[in-house]
Amino acid sequence: MEFSTKKIDDVELNTHIVGGVRHRRQVTPRKVLQDLQTFEIRTDDVVVITYPKSGTTWMQEIVSVLRHNCDFQKADQDFMRERFMFLDHQIGNEIAPYIKAKTQPSPRLLKTHLQKHQLPPQIFAKKAKVYMYFTCMKRNTSHQTPTSSPPHHFISLHTVYSFFFQVIFVSRNPKDTAVSYFNFHLGVVDLPKYTWQDFLHSFCIGDVVYGSWFEMNAYWWSQRKQKHVLFVKYEEMHQDLSSVILKVSKFLGWPVPDGKLADIVLHCSFDSMKSNRKVNFSEHPLMNIESYPFMRKGIVGDWIHYFTKTQTEKFDELYEHKMQNTGLQFEYISKTIRV
């Protein structure tokens, strides 16, 4: 699938390939990826896993609010990057989030964009534990004299599933993801700068930072029925945020307080998050938010303004080829907002 054959020089300067995946050279050094191979997952960790630009921050804000029982002030007390430990990130000389996470109280909130084979292996080793135990119960014999008959015992089998952590995977249609990711590159200091054509080409062959959208999404889609995995689509959040909030709440076991659902929807709306400095990354040291806002458009269907007719045809062909056996389908046009 060729969109472009142009060689982009600063890609090689600013990024490196580790484990077959392209990463930001400064932000995701080899050591971080190596150390994550022995990172300890805790029983009550909540891990938000996404391909970049899929609605990660949106989901993080929902989880933060639920975590604090809908106390918006508490939820937004810290900047997003201090609430969720971004495992595969390290900025300058700051202590890496995965190191900070080691001493954080539970339940920890973690975020990662890593492909399956670069995630901490414990994520796969510690899926769920099943305890089975027997109890013996003596029948209630109060109406009998102790000596009138021997006590009767019942044996009962109990099965307890104890889940070791929870994964929320957010997926966004790949055309809008590519557009959002392309724009993000323009605004982030150390990310390589591409033309749209070159970016789309690299995205399609999985040679951008964090690798292949197709691989990551196909894998987590295949895991969606596991009890510790919640698979949510960005487009679903757009269409019915209330339902998604209730789904996340049920999954995590963190209830929505009575009468608060509408408030969460409002708090997590695009406009509210765009003007919320705790989540809009306006103070992030590596982002040029003035010219390239993190909360850019927040819509379904912006790809229409970027993809040419030929690019659309080629991309649809590629999607069919790579994903035809998965059954994963998306809405590509908003049902509610004109783009």
Ligand code: PPS
């Ligand atoms: S990152 O850097 O990978 O963590 O980015 P991520 O948060 O995954 O994705 C950023 C895109 O999500 C949009 N966004 C939202 N859309 C709708 N409503 C809300 N509340 C919302 N919050 C974030 C954000 O605008 C980015 O998409 P684009 O298309 O670039 O606007």
